[in-house]
Amino acid sequence: MTRNRGRESNPGSSAPPPSRLRAGDLAYVGSTGLRARPMRAVLSALGVAIGIAAMVAVVGISTSSRERLDSQLAELGTNLLTVTVAEPTGAVAPLPLPSDASARVERIAGVTGATATADLSDVHVYRNPLVDEGRTGGLTVTASELDLLSVVGAELRSGQWFNPATAALPTTVLGATAAERLGVREVGGLVWLDGRNTTVLGILEPVPLAAELDIAALVGMPVAAAEYDYAGNPTRVYERSEDDAVIAVRELLPPSVQPPEPADVVVSRPSDALTARAAVDEVFTGMLLALGSISLLVGGIGVANTMIISVLERRREIGLRRAIGATRRHIRLQFLTEAVLLSAMGGVAGAGLGAAVTAAIAAGSGWVPVIPAWIVVGGVLATIGIGAVAGLYPAVRAARTPPSVALSS
Structure with missing residues (x-):
């Protein structure tokens, strides 16, 4: 009982509540690096966007041309x-x-x-x-x-x-x-x-x-x-x-x-046309999977490279934030959020660019433009996922930097 009363009489001896970072503050802090270096952010997002645009465009163009091919094969009595x-x-x-x-x-x-x-x-x-x-x-x-x-x-x-x-x-x-x-x-x-x-x-x-x-x-x-x-x-x-x-x-x-x-x-x-149709579908599927994988890999490498450079350039900022009370978790979330935002920017821009290219080429070829919704949504989500994975190492590295070392660098 005495011990309990001692604690009640000395509130300062209790542990401080854990520090928390609200979602709004996290989004603001995570976008600080992008806003501070807009040209680098645009160029980095552009690298991601080109890869996603290529994937969306190839899928859209292939789907549009395949739709035309399927209608021609259907006239040959495949079924x-x-x-x-x-x-x-x-x-x-x-x-x-x-x-x-x-x-x-x-x-x-x-x-x-x-x-x-x-x-x-x-x-x-x-x-x-x-x-x-x-x-x-x-x-x-x-x-x-x-x-x-x-x-x-x-x-x-x-x-x-x-x-x-x-x-x-x-x-x-x-x-x-x-x-x-x-x-x-x-x-x-x-x-x-x-x-x-x-x-x-x-x-x-x-x-x-x-x-x-x-x-x-x-x-x-x-x-x-x-x-x-x-x-x-x-x-x-x-x-x-x-x-x-x-x-x-x-x-x-x-x-x-x-x-x-x-x-x-x-x-x-x-009909032999049915066999040809199956072969065409198989070739298109393999090509799209290969192209999509390469595009996402290139985009992920670009995001990882950008984030590593960002961590190296902002070591003083990291040390200062740690010194005034930011936890390692806060630092990890900050740089991880920055990587996700950067990837999301590139993914959305790339999906829109790919859809526009598909529509233009289909219209010029006399096809009906067909852009599957799954490739647009999937491309953006995959880009965000790849960005999060690519930004994980730089975020962990930034969080492990001791404040004294970061401030003295």
Whole structure:
């Protein structure tokens, strides 16, 4: 009790409260060096900014050009697969595709659309009934489902496509080559199809993804079943899927279409353009990672160099602050804050400069400028992190300098 009363009667014997540095004061003190030497700060931040600008610009330009490349590759059918019956290899003929093959395909996860066509081998088309039956011109008559155009990416040159009503009537839509060989240039005329006059409903543009449609006179599935003895088994199924699901969908197509005999089903391999697309993505990714790493390393070295020089030049300031009560922690935080502010200045300026360069080059090349938000935000945050790491050693070195040595230097 006596000891406790002694302490109460002598308040001066208690330890002083720990010194604290408020956030506002820390920001002010940390920016003192930058404000005292603005030209050096600008030049140091510029070194960081150039590295970040280069990284942002390369990512933005690469992303913009890749977006253009992806749209061009998409036109080549990177996600279009075709399902057909395998060629006979023995005495047992392969099973035909089931009548609901396209519906089965559409149930696979990742598939965005599927449609079926059937070549009517015993049905031919001629310009008029006076043409010799042996002169077929290499043309085929093909029954089609209504959603063929959207799945294969075909377009009409003139006229219209089938609807539920016209698909059940004696009408036809001619492929580009078929219309040329038949001498048909306008819709609404007649051609001789399976011994009867048939109205030309439309004419297609060439279909790069399904060249067999160019030489076909297309008819609706209902009229094919009613008038041309179509048994209901399609010749081929066209399938579209999401780009990242092409490989997985390709593996599931045979067992989904023909569960008893998957080997009887042949699926076209993914387009070479899909392989090219994957290769381009891999090259871009590797290049960007390498460039980003080098840029951040160069920026970090610049910040570390600037901070070390700053510590050496400001030893008297450090000694004076220590002498009037600043702790080692205060000194560390001061120089660490200065390094972070310097890096942040360079990171923000570099991100803005890189975005401007990307927009200018994309506009000059006729691309749509694409600047991923992650590279802008990530570039600034990475720069701040690298600056903090780079400024850590100079900050610790400054904090360990004894006041007497700092003041006498």
